[in-house]
Amino acid sequence: MTDYKKIKLKPKKEASLKRFHPWVFSGAIASIDQGVDEGDIVEIYANDDSFLGVGHYQIGSIAVRIVSFQKREIDTSFFIERLTQAYQLRNALGLIRNDNNTYRLVHGEGDMLSGLIVDIYGSMAVVQAHSVGMHMSRKMITTGLENVLNKSLSHVYYKSETTLPFKAPINPEDDFLMGGADIDKIALENNLKFQIDWEKGQKTGFFIDQRENRSLLEKYSYNRSVLNMFCYTGGFSVYAMRGGARSVTDVDSSGKAVMLANENIKRNFGDDDRYKSSSDDAFKFLKEIPNDAYDLIVLDPPAFAKHRGAVRNALQGYKKLNFAAFEKIKTGGIVFTFSCSQVISREQFRLAVFSAAAISGRKVQILHQLSQPADHPVNIYHPEGEYLKGLVLHVY
Numbered sequence: 001m002t003d004y005k006k007i008k009l010k011p012k013k014e015a016s017l018k019r020f021h022p023w024v025f026s027g028a029i030a031s032i033d034q035g036v037d038e039g040d041i042v043e044i045y046a047n048d049d050s051f052l053g054v055g056h057y058q059i060g061s062i063a064v065r066i067v068s069f070q071k072r073e074i075d076t077s078f079f080i081e082r083l084t085q086a087y088q089l090r091n092a093l094g095l096i097r098n099d100n101n102t103y104r105l106v107h108g109e110g111d112m113l114s115g116l117i118v119d120i121y122g123s124m125a126v127v128q129a130h131s132v133g134m135h136m137s138r139k140m141i142t143t144g145l146e147n148v149l150n151k152s153l154s155h156v157y158y159k160s161e162t163t164l165p166f167k168a169p170i171n172p173e174d175d176f177l178m179g180g181a182d183i184d185k186i187a188l189e190n191n192l193k194f195q196i197d198w199e200k201g202q203k204t205g206f207f208i209d210q211r212e213n214r215s216l217l218e219k220y221s222y223n224r225s226v227l228n229m230f231c232y233t234g235g236f237s238v239y240a241m242r243g244g245a246r247s248v249t250d251v252d253s254s255g256k257a258v259m260l261a262n263e264n265i266k267r268n269f270g271d272d273d274r275y276k277s278s279s280d281d282a283f284k285f286l287k288e289i290p291n292d293a294y295d296l297i298v299l300d301p302p303a304f305a306k307h308r309g310a311v312r313n314a315l316q317g318y319k320k321l322n323f324a325a326f327e328k329i330k331t332g333g334i335v336f337t338f339s340c341s342q343v344i345s346r347e348q349f350r351l352a353v354f355s356a357a358a359i360s361g362r363k364v365q366i367l368h369q370l371s372q373p374a375d376h377p378v379n380i381y382h383p384e385g386e387y388l389k390g391l392v393l394h395v396y
């Protein structure tokens, strides 16, 4: 077995690791072996020299991301083992089908691979590293994916330019790790076609985490006029159209996003005059529409708070946005409202929506409380992995 360099913790700093929380904060470290570089695999020991875990070292507040609590080699067979477990779970969840080839294969800590995201779009795997260690491991990860996905994999695209720490001594370039640009970019989600722009799109090109919430929206769409704010590639709208909505309107401040949404509607429904779209600011758009124009509104904004310092302003933002929807929605209307800010708790979000409802004076019932789907699992020892929360509200 490789003799990995060691990091020793200060006294009494081992408790969270003993409870399997996979992060070591820099303040907990007493000593680091000579010559440890960013991205290196290191072994972590408590102050009494008992072994705690193996992980990737990085400069910053999260200094080590543990990938195993057992003493073991972090090699290709380690990745094959973890990826196999992840694949078997998605298979058991029924997500790998002829009519659904879009799913998240690896969700970081949720799959005991802290720092790694892998999304699957048909025969394409998009790999995203959030730690220098995973960046260094990208070849092993690719071999692991080939091994686990076999013939169903033809391409691997590495998309980490914006997710790796800026100051790390690496120069990550987004590029193919397997195959080339010759691949069809259409993926299927619940038998609906979506074009995935893994090169230039947000995240890995698509918001897979809303799949089940979109399915729920489909059931509410029949004969309703649907307004999909922050539409991005129009995921919710495509489901609303299939659900028999009377009309569907997509709004996003990005013209490029609106174009992608238009194309996705066309790809599934051709020229359908129930559909409209607008490249506009959500707050401005909501202010300008007449009352009662819509009876189903989706609010799925980008994370308003990306760190703890931004929580107060973000809560104000959610309150303002939801108030604007409550002011305008038709009596008996439905609001699907979301927050994907990891630093905002379910309770805080609900309180912001409650305040918005109270100011609007509307009567509001909570019909569903939503979250991220099972291919974005939360490791129970790492509650930070829970980020998506949503409410379905009946407004009258």
Ligand code: SAH
Pocket: 206, 207, 210, 229, 230, 231, 232, 233, 234, 235, 236, 251, 252, 253, 254, 257, 280, 281, 282, 283, 300, 301, 302
């Ligand atoms: N609902 C989408 C994901 C939304 S991502 C889906 O299911 O795929 C958030 C989107 O909000 C991005 O496309 C971004 O361009 C858009 N956005 C950000 N600020 C905005 C604003 N002020 N008004 C309208 N759209 C905005």
